[in-house]
Amino acid sequence: MNILPMYKSRKYLFRLLLSISVVTVIFLTVSSSLLYYTSENKMLQMQQQADLKVLSQIKYNIDNLNETVKNITVSTYMDPDVVYLLNTSVMDKGELAQKLNRLEKTVSGSMFLQSITIYNANTKCYYSTQSSIKCSDDGMNGLLSSYIKSHKEIPRLKFIPISGEQAKSPVFSMFIYEELTDSKLIVTLKPSWLFDNISNLNHVDSEQQGAIFVTDKSGTPLLETTMSTPIPLDEYREVIRNRAEAGVDQDYLIHESSGDKFILSFTSSSQSDWIIASVQPYHVVLGKLHEMRKISLMIISVVLILSIAVSFLIAYRLYRPIENMLQQMFGKRLRGVEKRSDLDELKLITNEYQDAMHKLVKLEKEEYSQRDQLKTFALRRLISDASLLTPQEIQQIQWDIDLHHKLRLCVLLIDDLENFERQSSDSDKRLYKFAIANITKEILARDLHCEIVPMQNDHFVLLLGEAHEGSSMHLDNLKGILQELQQTINAYYRISLSISIGDETKEYSQLSRQYGQVLENASYRIIYGKSCIITSDLVERNKENNGHFQFPADVEKKISESIKSGQSHKFREQLEALFHQLESLHYNNIMYSVFHLLAILNQAVGDMNNRSVRQVNLDFKYQYQQLLKQESLQAMFNMFSDIFEEIHHQRSQDFKMQSNQILIDTIKEMIEEQYEDVNLSLQSIATAMKLSSAHVSKQFRQQESMSISEYINEVRLRNALTLLENKDYSISRIMEMVGYSNESYFFKLFKKKFGTTPKEYRFKKVIEE
Structure with a gap:
C-alpha cells in the first residue's frame, strides 16, 4: 500500500510519463484524423469521378440516339411514300397498306424504333405501323392523338415524353411537320432500349442503395425508379431544376435532407434538354471508410496502451539519475522530502542548490567584504598616518603591493564635482566610484602593483608599487598609463578625472607626508584645468612663489x-x-x-x-x-x-523699459496671488495700481503678447489642472477655488486649452493610474 504514495510523490517522474504519453496520444490522434480526413476526401473524389463517368456515358448514348433518330425522322419525312400519306386528300386502302408495309420494314430495321405514325391533316386520319385500318387509331392507344389535340405548338425534331394514365412510363416521340399543312410525321422510340440500360445500372448500384434517374429541365420525371432506400427524389429534382435555371450544366454536391446526407451528381444534354442525375446516400458511399475507421480506432487503442507502457519504462529510465541525485543530496531525509507535495524533484533540487549557493556566496561575500573593509581601513590609516599601523597589523593584510619596495602615491580627483553630486543619486555615486576603482586596478595592474581607496572628500588615493624587481615606475611611462585611464573612464561614464602624481618613496612611513604634498599639488588643477596630470615639477614654481602677495x-x-x-x-x-x-x-x-x-x-x-x-x-x-x-x-x-x-x-x-518690466512683473504677481478672486480683472488691477486700465492693458499686451484676461485664464486653468491631478475635490469645488463662477464658461475655456473637459481629463487620469 506504500508504493502508490511513494510514486505520487515523484512528480517529475509523472511529468515525464505524462509528457511522453500526451505527445504519443496527440501524434496518434492527429495522424489518424488526417488519414481519415484525407481518405474521406479521396473517396468522395473517386465517387465523383465514377458518377460523372457513368452519367457522361449515358449522356453520350442519349445524344447519339437523339442524332440518329433525328436523321431517320428527316430522311423518312422526305420519302415519297410518306409525302403522299401526309398530303393526300383521298386515301386508297391498297396503296395505304403497301406504303405502311414499307414503313414497317424501316421500323423493324432499327432496334430502338417502336413505330412511325403519320397524321394527315386533310383526312384527319392517323396512319401508323402499329395501328389497325381505322382512321382514328394512332397505334398508341390514343396517346398521340390526345397530345396533338392538347398542344397547339409542338417542338420539332426533339424527344417529347408522352405519357398516359395507363402507361407505366412515358414514350418518347419526335415530331416533324410543316406549319402550312399541319400534317405531322411522328417517330416513336422504344423506351426500353434506353431505360432498360439505366434500370440495369440501378440494379448494379443497388448495393450502394442509390439511383440514376432522368428528368427534363422543368423537373418533370422521365423515368421512375424503385429504390431500396427511400430517397426524396422530388426534392432533388427541385435542386437540379434550380441549378439548371442558374446555368449550371454539370455539378457534384452533398445535400442534406431530413437529417440524412446524400451525394448528388448530374449532367445535362444540350441536344435533348434532358438531365441525367445520380443520387446516393452519403453514409453508404463512405460505409467502407467508416468500417476502416473502426478498425483504425481499435489498432490505435492497442498501440496507445502499448505506448503508455513503453512510456512508463522510458520515463523511469530517464528518472533514475534524478532519483540517484535525490538520494545523494538528501540521504535519509529523502522520505521527508517526498511528502512535500508543492514541489517536484527538479524544483526541489534547484531550490536546494540555490540555497547552498546563496549560503556559499554569502559566506564568500562576507569574507571578501570583511577583508576589503579591513584593507580599506588599513589603507586610510596608512595614508593618513603610517605610525597608526603596527608591523603586525600590516602583515595581517593581504596587500597587492610590497610596502618594503619603491612606492608612489597619486590622487584622482573627479572634475565638475558639483554636477556629479547633483546629477547622481547616492547609489549611482557608489556605483561610479566602485567602477572607477576597478577600472583603475585593471589598467594599472598590467605594468604595476597597485591599491586604490576612495577617501571621504570625494577623491581617490592610488598607491603604486613595482610589479617585479627591476620594474620601473618612471614618470613618463606612468603618465601614458594614467592618460589611458582618463580616456577609458570618460568613454564609459563621461566622468573626467584630474590626477596628481607624487614622488617616489622607499618607506611606507613617508606616505602620509607625501599624501599632503600630492593633495596640495592637486589644488593647482585651478591653473591646468580638467583632465590634467599634475607632477611636483609642474607646480614647483608656483609653490615657491608663496611670499606675501599684494593685489596690484x-x-x-x-x-x-x-x-x-x-x-x-x-x-x-x-x-x-x-x-x-x-x-x-x-x-x-x-x-x-x-x-x-x-x-x-x-x-x-x-x-x-x-x-x-x-x-x-x-x-x-x-x-x-x-x-x-x-x-x-x-x-x-x-x-x-x-x-x-x-x-x-x-x-x-532703458529706464522706461525697466519701469514697464516692473509694472508687468507686479501685475503677474498680483494675478498669481489673487487668481482665486472671482472679481479679479483688468479694472480691479488698474484701480489697485492707480493707473488707467487702457495704459495697463496696452503695456501688458506689448510685453506679453496677450491680454490681462487671457493671462488670468492661463493662471487659473493651470492651477485647475494641478488640482484635478492631485486633489479629490469635485469639479464645481475646483472651479470655485480657481476663481470661476460659471460652469459652462469654465468647461469651454478648459476644453479650448487642453482639448478635453475637466471630467474627461480626470476620468482619463484615473484609467491611466
Whole structure:
C-alpha cells in the first residue's frame, strides 16, 4: 500500500510519463484524423469521378440516339411514300397498306424504333405501323392523338415524353411537320432500349442503395425508379431544376435532407434538354471508410496502451539519475522530502542548490567584504598616518603591493564635482566610484602593483608599487598609463578625472607626508584645468612663489573705473592681464586674488548705486558661493566676464523699459496671488495700481503678447489642472477655488486649452493610474 504514495510523490517522474504519453496520444490522434480526413476526401473524389463517368456515358448514348433518330425522322419525312400519306386528300386502302408495309420494314430495321405514325391533316386520319385500318387509331392507344389535340405548338425534331394514365412510363416521340399543312410525321422510340440500360445500372448500384434517374429541365420525371432506400427524389429534382435555371450544366454536391446526407451528381444534354442525375446516400458511399475507421480506432487503442507502457519504462529510465541525485543530496531525509507535495524533484533540487549557493556566496561575500573593509581601513590609516599601523597589523593584510619596495602615491580627483553630486543619486555615486576603482586596478595592474581607496572628500588615493624587481615606475611611462585611464573612464561614464602624481618613496612611513604634498599639488588643477596630470615639477614654481602677495593697486583702480564707465574692452584687458599673472602664484594667493576681485566689483556696484537712480541688482553672496565651486581659472575668468556683462546690461537698459518690466512683473504677481478672486480683472488691477486700465492693458499686451484676461485664464486653468491631478475635490469645488463662477464658461475655456473637459481629463487620469 506504500508504493502508490511513494510514486505520487515523484512528480517529475509523472511529468515525464505524462509528457511522453500526451505527445504519443496527440501524434496518434492527429495522424489518424488526417488519414481519415484525407481518405474521406479521396473517396468522395473517386465517387465523383465514377458518377460523372457513368452519367457522361449515358449522356453520350442519349445524344447519339437523339442524332440518329433525328436523321431517320428527316430522311423518312422526305420519302415519297410518306409525302403522299401526309398530303393526300383521298386515301386508297391498297396503296395505304403497301406504303405502311414499307414503313414497317424501316421500323423493324432499327432496334430502338417502336413505330412511325403519320397524321394527315386533310383526312384527319392517323396512319401508323402499329395501328389497325381505322382512321382514328394512332397505334398508341390514343396517346398521340390526345397530345396533338392538347398542344397547339409542338417542338420539332426533339424527344417529347408522352405519357398516359395507363402507361407505366412515358414514350418518347419526335415530331416533324410543316406549319402550312399541319400534317405531322411522328417517330416513336422504344423506351426500353434506353431505360432498360439505366434500370440495369440501378440494379448494379443497388448495393450502394442509390439511383440514376432522368428528368427534363422543368423537373418533370422521365423515368421512375424503385429504390431500396427511400430517397426524396422530388426534392432533388427541385435542386437540379434550380441549378439548371442558374446555368449550371454539370455539378457534384452533398445535400442534406431530413437529417440524412446524400451525394448528388448530374449532367445535362444540350441536344435533348434532358438531365441525367445520380443520387446516393452519403453514409453508404463512405460505409467502407467508416468500417476502416473502426478498425483504425481499435489498432490505435492497442498501440496507445502499448505506448503508455513503453512510456512508463522510458520515463523511469530517464528518472533514475534524478532519483540517484535525490538520494545523494538528501540521504535519509529523502522520505521527508517526498511528502512535500508543492514541489517536484527538479524544483526541489534547484531550490536546494540555490540555497547552498546563496549560503556559499554569502559566506564568500562576507569574507571578501570583511577583508576589503579591513584593507580599506588599513589603507586610510596608512595614508593618513603610517605610525597608526603596527608591523603586525600590516602583515595581517593581504596587500597587492610590497610596502618594503619603491612606492608612489597619486590622487584622482573627479572634475565638475558639483554636477556629479547633483546629477547622481547616492547609489549611482557608489556605483561610479566602485567602477572607477576597478577600472583603475585593471589598467594599472598590467605594468604595476597597485591599491586604490576612495577617501571621504570625494577623491581617490592610488598607491603604486613595482610589479617585479627591476620594474620601473618612471614618470613618463606612468603618465601614458594614467592618460589611458582618463580616456577609458570618460568613454564609459563621461566622468573626467584630474590626477596628481607624487614622488617616489622607499618607506611606507613617508606616505602620509607625501599624501599632503600630492593633495596640495592637486589644488593647482585651478591653473591646468580638467583632465590634467599634475607632477611636483609642474607646480614647483608656483609653490615657491608663496611670499606675501599684494593685489596690484593700479589693476584694482583700472578695473573699478572700467566697471563704472562700462568700458568692456578695458575691463577684459585688465582681467586677462591679472589672470595671466595669477597662473604663476601660489594657490593661496590665487584664491585671495579672485575673492579680492569679487570684492572690488561689489564695491564698484555699490558706488554706482549710491550716485545713480538706475540701480544694479546683483546678489554677491550668491556670486561668492558660485566662485567657490569653480575648479579652474578659466571658469573664474568667464564668471567675472558674465558679471561685468550683467552690470553693463542693467545700466544700459532703458529706464522706461525697466519701469514697464516692473509694472508687468507686479501685475503677474498680483494675478498669481489673487487668481482665486472671482472679481479679479483688468479694472480691479488698474484701480489697485492707480493707473488707467487702457495704459495697463496696452503695456501688458506689448510685453506679453496677450491680454490681462487671457493671462488670468492661463493662471487659473493651470492651477485647475494641478488640482484635478492631485486633489479629490469635485469639479464645481475646483472651479470655485480657481476663481470661476460659471460652469459652462469654465468647461469651454478648459476644453479650448487642453482639448478635453475637466471630467474627461480626470476620468482619463484615473484609467491611466
